[in-house]
Amino acid sequence: MRSRTEPSQGEPSRAAGALARYLPIGVLLLAWELVTRLGWVNPFVFPPVSEILLRWIALIGDGSMFTPLKDTLWRALTGLAGAIAVGVPLGILMGRQRWAEWFFEPLFSFAFPLPKIALIPLFVQWFGLFDLSKVMLIFTDCLFPLVVFSYHGAKGVSPIYVWSAQARGASPWRVLRRVVLPMALASVYDGVLVAVVVALLVAVVTEMVSGGSGLGQTMIRAYRYGDVRTAFATLLTISLIGAALYRVAQALRGRFLSWHVGEA
């Protein structure tokens, strides 16, 4: 094991540890508050933290944050679910069948560097200005990490596991289901973690660009009316939801991969 160059912390208690982690952020927020109150920064551009928080609480309280949040969330999750349903089997197929790999890998490789949001106008034309075009774009964007991670996961299953199963009479289908899938699951789940972040990001961006409803749209509208506090409050909601989704996905990982010991 390589040793680290970082000096050890030696925290005596967990409370002190938590304090140490959040204190600097608190200091930063405090500095933000002071800087805006003192007028060093234009409060029109950067409202004080306290006012943002108050607005945020107000918006949550009167329920006006609820509908955009719901819209953004269900779009992101629907697109994600579709991408998992299509992308994971496709990736695994690519990892186990030469022909699938030959055909799809270059396609995904080539399309990967293109920001799929460049397709927003096209998707709007195909699917309309509202939910479907956004969900389809989220689906497309999430497809990539899911396919890539599943592909590498399935491809990287040690042949010994496969041979061991085959030498005990397992049919190709059984080998896939009972050996390849569990072994590839760790990598697949890494893809899911990436895709979760992408889903929310793309949802927000499409809403910013093509309107309709949702948190992205709320934020843009707030900026247009000069209502910076609401804009920041919406930004806060977006960040919180993003962080929450990721945490949930991470926590679920333990459930699906309880036997996983890191590298097999």
Add this chain to the structure above:
Amino acid sequence: MRYGAGANAVTALERIDLSVDRNEFVTIVGPSGCGKSTLLYLVGGFLAPSAGELLFEGAPIRGPGPERGIVFQRYSLFPWLTVAGNIAFGLEERGMRAAERERVVAEHIRLVHLEGFADRYPRELSGGMQQRVAIAQTLACQPAVLLMDEPFGALDAQTRRILQDELRRIWRRDTKTVLFVTHDVEEAVALGTRIVVMAARPGRIKEIATRDFEVREGEELEANPAFVALKLRIWRSVKEEVDAARSAGIPL
């Protein structure tokens, strides 16, 4: 059974002509890169020969199958299954009922002396225990032939000795045909009724020796002069190959 296999794309093996009879314990020993594992995988049906034929009981080998079970050196156990689950894996293929499966699993756990560990996961077991499970899971499928690819190679010397004795005991009891690959000359001589010495680059059979003395259970082989003599002979044979390769500048 007759195995007459040919060379592969990078001439891993050349002009192999070997036939193994029922209930023989054939050990294959040689320096690294002599293709002994390749030969085993060919017999297992995981690789296809580029020339020649492989026959099992007169019929050509077309792929892996439960009649030729294999035990690998590492990664032989599925990490997400318990010991019992791993042993039961092949049994479900045969449509065995749950009760029957349990019986067979229990029987094989007893066979390898792992009572009480049925519900453990591979990561909770030592290397030696994992290999016991690997052997048990392969035997549970009742293969006619047992292929073993340096199964004790990753274990420490003590555990290796113990498992060698175990394996001999199991073989005596059930008398299967065994094809056992190893780089350890002592292991090859201690276990094999016939010892195949292979040379490297290209892989070919150098010589085949027959063990002409019996090994009694619990015997201390070091004290057996016949064993020591045979071991020395095989050891010299293998060393010749290693030296030849080294002088030819081939890294081993």
Add this chain to the structure above:
Amino acid sequence: MTTPRRTWLGPLASVAPLLIVLAAWQLASAAGALPKAVLPALTDVAKALAALIGSGEIFPHTLASLARAGTGLAVAVVVGIALGIAMARMRVVRLAFEPFLLLIYPVPKPALIPLFMIWLGIGDFSKIAVIALGCLLPVVTAAFNGARSVDEVLLWSARARGVSERRLLWRVVLPATLPQIATGVRTALAISIIILVSSEFLSSQEGLGYLISSYGGVGADDSMLAVVIYLAAIGYALDRLYLAALRRFMSWHAFAH
């Protein structure tokens, strides 16, 4: 057990599926199965692309876009590497900057585009700034993690040969961290293009994103798709160029790319 006959087939083989898809596209359009309203024929798109390139119209936009992304990326890489390594080696720096990075981390950077536009105007500067911010995180994280995990043994070996702390940083820590930084920069490269296009969609007078958005807006689908494909090709080329440059300059490190 290598199969050498695939080596020449390599580059050829990867183009083939693409050609198949393009051919299928053209066939479907020609056969009338794909109406123009849904997707223009490949030939139309190709013609539009040829026109854009031939007339030179696409170049100022390409330049504008690349300049924005490039500048933002460059700033992020330089600042990110310096900051990441400094944070790994000096507690004070880490304490000062970590909260900011942690706060920024969960915010989707494209969502900051309007803010930056209010703050820094709707011109290039705001776009470059938000691209720089978006690219900063992967680079800082990579540099930080890489510098933190520099093998202690390497450092002791250098110190024992009388290397000063400053030179240590430059001659040992940086090279040892480069592989990880390289990966972080590759991610940042992809991010830069994403934020670039987003910002150009939202507000711009020129650039490839602007072209896509405006062509799409007036229904000039063939020109729009021409620019999309052009953009995809540029993104692909940049990524490949980056990997090639890495292999040249970092041949000492085994890249599994």
